[in-house]
Amino acid sequence: MVAATSWAARLKAGLTRTREVLNTDIGELLSRPAIDETLFEELETALISADCGVDAARVLIDRLRARARRERISSGAALKQALKDEVRALLAPLERTLEPTRARPFVIVISGVNGSGKTTSIGKLAKWLQLQGRSVLLAAGDTFRAAAREQLTAWGERNGVAVIGGQGSDPGSVVFDAIGAAVARNIDVVIADTAGRLPTQLHLMEEITKVRRVAAKALPGAPHEVLLVLDANTGQNTLAQLKAFDAALGLTGLVLTKLDGTAKGGVVCAIAYSADPGKRPIPLLFVGVGEGIDDLRPFVAAEFANALID
Numbered sequence: 001m002v003a004a005t006s007w008a009a010r011l012k013a014g015l016t017r018t019r020e021v022l023n024t025d026i027g028e029l030l031s032r033p034a035i036d037e038t039l040f041e042e043l044e045t046a047l048i049s050a051d052c053g054v055d056a057a058r059v060l061i062d063r064l065r066a067r068a069r070r071e072r073i074s075s076g077a078a079l080k081q082a083l084k085d086e087v088r089a090l091l092a093p094l095e096r097t098l099e100p101t102r103a104r105p106f107v108i109v110i111s112g113v114n115g116s117g118k119t120t121s122i123g124k125l126a127k128w129l130q131l132q133g134r135s136v137l138l139a140a141g142d143t144f145r146a147a148a149r150e151q152l153t154a155w156g157e158r159n160g161v162a163v164i165g166g167q168g169s170d171p172g173s174v175v176f177d178a179i180g181a182a183v184a185r186n187i188d189v190v191i192a193d194t195a196g197r198l199p200t201q202l203h204l205m206e207e208i209t210k211v212r213r214v215a216a217k218a219l220p221g222a223p224h225e226v227l228l229v230l231d232a233n234t235g236q237n238t239l240a241q242l243k244a245f246d247a248a249l250g251l252t253g254l255v256l257t258k259l260d261g262t263a264k265g266g267v268v269c270a271i272a273y274s275a276d277p278g279k280r281p282i283p284l285l286f287v288g289v290g291e292g293i294d295d296l297r298p299f300v301a302a303e304f305a306n307a308l309i310d
Contacts (some may be wrong), residue, residue, distance in 0.1 A: 014289025018265030030076030053270030091301035096283035105182035107222035112229035114196030117257035123155030124296035139178030139192035140165030172214035179218040199244030257288040
């Protein structure tokens with residue numbers, strides 16, 4: 001219970017900048033004596049200002065307006081709680097628990113654009129998995145940037161886990177060798193880094209699809225997770241990245257980093273609403289709110305809604 005409380009506090013602190021943008025407006029609006037149509041319109045604008053996205057903001061306010069009418073809400077405090085409930089309901093489909101016991105070794109491929117925080121997220125994810133009692137091996141699949149392997153090696157040393165790969169090697173062969181090493185060493189989880197790339201760099205997007213094919217050859221059923229790391233600072237641009245990487249790779253989950261340094265944390269609402277009608281959105285498995293090794297944790301809709309709207 002102490003750990004959970006600590007994480008809730010860190011999440012709330014991490015979302016301070018977003019909450020300041022959002023709650024400065026919402027606090028003033030909900031202090032008004034009347035709950036009327038003007039209030040709902042201005043609440044929608046406040047959500048958009050926190051990068052919730054036009055469509056998600058509209059849906060949230062439509063639901064809030066209907067709920068206020070249905071429940072005859074007349075106080076600002078009750079309306080704020082109702083908004084928090086609607087945000088939680090919107091985000092709930094993003095929740096999914098990572099289950100590394102489905103295979104052994106359990107292979108995770110990490111993708112993303114340059115600077116999104118991939119390598120750092122891998123180090124933090126390795127630590128989280130170790131706390132769950134899993135042994136981990138890292139594959140240095142970013143073979144183009146020398147600093148990437150050095151950074152991954154540093155995380156490996158920090159966590160006490162091996163790193164497979166070398167500068168100039170083919171990314172696919174690195175992943176193949178890492179999976180083989182994990183089998184030989186009876187390792188639970190392999191996390192494979194890949195070079196940062198833009199969705200418009202088609203040759204690099206093809207390269208990462210090759211990594212996925214090679215993983216499947218090395219171990220039937222692999223990779224078991226293909227995760228995209230997104231930088232919260234990019235706001236609505238995360239949606240374009242999500243769609244492009246999903247089209248190329250068939251993403252199974254997302255990691256959202258750097259929430260502590262942005263006023264755009266509301267983008268999680270946009271991500272939740274970005275799926276095609278009738279389809280479940282790509283799950284948001286982890287969120288990061290700091291530089292510490294323990295500052296990447298599983299996404300929980302209720303925790304996030306409580307931290308966002310306070």
